[in-house]
Amino acid sequence: MWWVSSIYEGFRFPREIIGHCVWLYHRFTLSLREIELMMAERGIEVTYETIRTWCTRFGPEYARRLRRHQPQAGDKWHLDEVFVNIGGVRKYLWRAVDQHGNVLDILIQSRRDGRAATRFFRKILKHQGRRPRVLVTDKLASYRVAHRRTISTTEHRHNKYLNNRCENSHQPTRQREHAMKGFRTVGSAQRFLASFSRISPHFRPPRHRMTATAHRTERATRFQVWDQVTEQTLTA
Template sequence: MTKPVSYKRHRFPPQIIAHAVWLYFRFPLNLRLVEEMLLERGIVVSYETLRRWVMKFGSSYARRLRRKAPSPRDIWHLDEVVITIAGQQHWLWRAVDQDGYGLDEIVQTRRDTKAAQRLLKRLLKKQGCPPRRMITDKLGSYAAARRQIMPRIEHRSHKGLNNRAENSHLPLRRRERAMQGFRSPGGLQRFVGVFSAVRNLFIPTRSRRSALAIHLHRLNAMAEWKSAACIAA
């Protein structure tokens, strides 16, 4: 069982810490903008303190958030996007399911078969079962990795079929601009782990797009966020 979040030796109430971390990961804001928003509410906290909160509590909250139950009926959409860090190209490999739910992401310096294999191995370990189908773009590394890791799984390779995975990069691109880039591969990996967990929680599925359904989804998501942060609803 995941341990409860501890706020010992923090002078700010847990509700303020959790709210600040939520603002940072939920919206395209940098730390200085979060600092300004809190100041408008009469909460004086430096962006450096906010940075420490984000680093300390973000991953803890993400581990406590409920994850989607894996299913052999799922369809995995895989894609990779280049992100430049300190002048060097890195590749963020990502997998989403048929509903756009983020399954996993991994930062790597390679864009080859070994990198694709690593993503597939992580997915199988995390999901616990293979998908019904795997959809990618035309990058040959996916086909080579699939033949070695899960050869019986159907693989469709077509640029037009993989829009769901390609579109999943757009929210991160917006954050990258707001934050003026990432400073290290490890920092990017930590950020996307929390960012994807929060996005999975708050973004409704395609089948729940009515105004009432979206409203109820957001209320439930906020209740689950407060539960993950161990604060009173």
């Protein structure tokens, strides 16, 4: 198997229940108490605090394993930043996606100046291990600073009308933020969104660009991958 031992050792509930609760929390705008109620309707008595523990413990691991199944990122990267209120303080959520809409990385920072943009650029490059062919951003001057400091040989297109792909990828995060009534700390927000940005898009194939048959096939494939990363289907 591609992992040595089960991550569920020491947990009382079956992996199917744990995986299902984590999936519900990351895919839909459900609160922990709503998931607790849904489990109770099925005769499964589990508290919302236990579900919270599962999401905190297993969400990052599921996201890490999903990353192994994600195809190599495209060579055209779209970057954007949006403000989020964390504990009543304005912070900035930086996000990068490729031309296919796959999330490459996210980072929460206090500023959106050249130093913050450079830090985000370097984080993406470290994780991706290569440079993009084209970089697309809006006209924020910080991107030009980071581009000059890190990947000056890459073509940089800065036009707000070219960056809808990245801006659209913020929508699920906004919906989740609203359902959670905001985030309390930067650390908890970074940890959750790092997992959410990997798990949620996995179950959001570009349906508008697919036939009904192709969408059903793709959906089934993605559920098979999910079964593997949650150890419901063990692979040799």
